[in-house]
Amino acid sequence: MxxxxxxxxxxxxxxxxxxxxxxxxxxxxxxxxxxxxxxxTAGTPFENTRTSLRDWFTVMFMFCASRNGVSAKEVQRTIGVTYKTAWRMCNLIRQYMGYVDGDGMVGGSGSGIVEVDKAFIGGKDKLGQDDKTVVLGITERGGETITRVIESKAAKHVLPHIMKWVRPGSRIATDEAKAFIGLSDEGYKHGRVSHRDGQYVNGEVHTNSIEAFWGNVKRSIAGTYITVSQKWLQTYLHEFEFRQNLRKNPHLMLELLLQAFPRPEAK
Known part of the structure; x- marks a missing residue:
């Protein structure tokens, strides 16, 4: 209160x-x-729950203290609730992490280079089956990271997200994917590296930062969550995005989660 x-x-x-x-x-x-x-508790993840606030705060601390995520099974063992309750708690906390982290535009004149890269998560990984979920990552070096689940790897689904979250005139570094070809026409200073040709760094142009982020996400999903459905993938990305953007101030993670609840509007 x-x-x-x-x-x-x-x-x-x-x-x-x-x-x-x-x-x-x-x-x-x-x-x-x-x-x-x-x-x-109205308007918070704790609304309409019979689980004690002490247990909720324990699970929130687990999310903030972990680098690779917290599974519902681990929550079930730690606080002694059913798997269904543990999964719901984890899901609501991930959504709340996305709310607290928020998203603002990155880049701009005089800012650091913005790295953009796609990743493919889930699916059976069989030849001829395009069943993986496409995700787009945008990170400003030394700044914020933004992630989005997108419909496909085509330019018509990639470019609108870049134009929404990256300020015009920014320097952008990508790989050789065709979806990024039109960035220069949209007013961005676009540099590319060709992974296909074994080129990973070209002066200041590289995508090592965003690829390291995606590597951590994929390892964590494989090691902690095993599999993630396409329906809830964005909430898992919120979780990793929250920790990534507060990586330099990890002591603030739990404090922000506990203090960012909006007051309900007076009726």
Whole structure:
């Protein structure tokens, strides 16, 4: 209650600056003047749950302390809940990580080079079967990383995401994929390396940073989660994106998760 609302705040019903007191047997607090009740967990992953907040905070800490992710089975063993409950908790925390991390545009004049690369996750990996999920990664060197699940590897699905998240005039480094050919026509300073020809670095042009990120994601999925469905893949990417963007300040991860709950709008 104090984290989300403070010691005192204006009551939505009577309008007075009030202190709120805990209501016995409920997860609510009531105004000292009119008795209007506020539920601090409303609009958070903890809403409509019978799992204790202590267990929720334990799982959130596990997500922040791990580099390779936390499986629902591990959560089940740690806090002693059913697998269904553990999976739901993990899913909601990943979605919340995406909300807290947010996404802003990267690049721009005078900024670092923006690396862009596609990756292919899941599927049976059999010849002739195009069943892998295509994901796009955008990272500014020394800055933020953005990930998106996209429909295909074609330029018509790749370029709109780059134009949405990378500022015009930015320097962009990619590999030789055909989907990136039109970047120069969109006003970007585009440099390429040809992995097919064994070229991985060309001066300042390389995609090593984003490829290292994708390598960590793939190893973590294979080692921790084993398999991830296409339906929920974006939430897993939110998790890795959150940790990647706070890698220089890991001590802030849990603090941000605990303090970023938005106040519900007054009705």
């Amino acid at each position: 104090r984290t989300r609302y403070g010691e005192r705040h204006a009551c939505a019903k009577c309008g007075r600056d009030a202190r709120y007191y805990r209501v016995k047997s409920r997860r609510s607090y009531e105004c000292e003047y009119c008795g209007h009740q506020v539920y601090p």
